[in-house]
Amino acid sequence: MKKILVPTDFSNEAEQxxxxxxxxxxxxGSEIYLLHMLELPLDKVDAFSQYSELPEAMFFMKLAHQKFAKAMSQDYLKGVTIHETVDFNxxxxxxxxxxxxxxxxxxxMGSHGANGFKEMFIGSNTEKVVRTAEVPVLVIKNxxxxxDINHFVFASDFNKDNKGTYLQAIELAEALxxxxxxxxVNTAxxxxxxxxAKARILDFIKGSTFENYTISIYNDETVEKGILNFSHIVGADLIGISTHGRQGIAHFFNGSISEDLVNHAKRPVITFKI
Structure with a gap:
């Protein structure tokens, strides 16, 4: 966890x-890469990338740097190495x-919470990031x-194609x-x-030396409700799930988890790419 990327539009959610x-x-001891994207018309991007002096480009670039300066003056960033990046893309x-x-x-990344997964601060692009990012994506909504993360729920169907995500989850749990x-989660x-289910989980974690874990089989109407209800019961500080790339965050278990999991979870959610 040496390099952390935080995309920002300087909103309250982004600041969280x-x-x-x-x-x-x-x-x-990580470094933060604070990224602000200026999504200008595509027909102008090439011109901007050639260091154009077009007034629109200069105006938005100057405004972004002013906002960066204000953001990086906050006390909570003192002592942290910040790399400031503004890109036309x-x-x-x-x-x-x-x-x-x-x-x-x-x-x-920040989230507007109950307003919907696609309403995260960079819009529908966030879904693309979560769905395809090769690195874990931590979604913050409060x-x-x-x-402080003491209890980390890792929900899975525990099929072997998820094994890599579990190893990432272990690494994160050890760091935290x-x-x-x-x-x-069992459904009708x-x-x-x-x-x-327990035998599948034990086979799934075989060979791992990580010992700070519990095993739970929880029954509910849907997988989404099961994850949310169980997380509430154990007082989870973080929920972890796996994503299947192009199949999206919705592809989970042998069916699908709707984006409601991220929309309705009051807790931070971290996704791991399978």
């Missing part, structure tokens, strides 16, 4: 994400390129004075000194006996 990123950076493309160019380990709650439409 930056505050969390700052806490993580101070704890783990489509948001999704810019985030993807920045991750590749700088070897980003984690993306931290202000966290102290971002958190307990992982391995959660299998996709019922698995407790014995079968």
């Amino acid at each position: 994400a930056l505050k969390v990123a700052a806490q993580l950076a101070k704890k783990h 489509q948001t999704f493309t810019g985030i993807t390129n920045t991750c590749k160019e700088n070897g980003i380990d984690l993306i931290v 202000d966290h004075v102290n971002f 000194e958190a307990k992982i709650h391995l959660l299998f 439409n996709n019922f698995v006996t407790t014995a079968t």
Whole structure:
């Protein structure tokens, strides 16, 4: 977790994400890449990339740098190395390129919460980032004075194609000194006996030396409700789920989890790419 990317439009939601990123950076000696995308008409992007003196480009660039200066003057960023980047590009493309160019380990993004997953501060581009990012994406929707993660729910169907995401979750849990709650949600439409589910989980984690975990098989009407209800019961500080790339965040278990999981979760959610 040495390089953290925080895309921003300088909104309150973006600042909440930056505050969390700052806490993580101070704890783990990380650097923050603060990225603001100027989504101007595509027919002008090439001109801007050639250092055009067009008034529109200069105006928006100057305004962005002013906002950067104000953001980076906040006390919570003192002692943190910040890399300021303003780019003329489509948001999704810019985030993807920045991750590749700088070897980003984690993306931290803000959310408007109940207004919907697609209403996150950079709009529908956020769904694309979560769906396709090669690095974990941490979605923040509240202000966290102290971002302390003690209980981390990792929900999965525990099929072997998810094994890589579990290894990422373990690495995160160790860094945060958190307990992982391995959660299998049972539904009427996709019922698995407790014995079968537990055996699948044990086989899934075989070979791992991580010991700070619990195993839970939870019954509910839907997978989404099961994750949310279980997380409430154990007082989870963070929910982790896996994504299947082009199939999207909705592809989970053998069916789908709607974007309601992210919309309705009152807790931070982190996604891991399978």
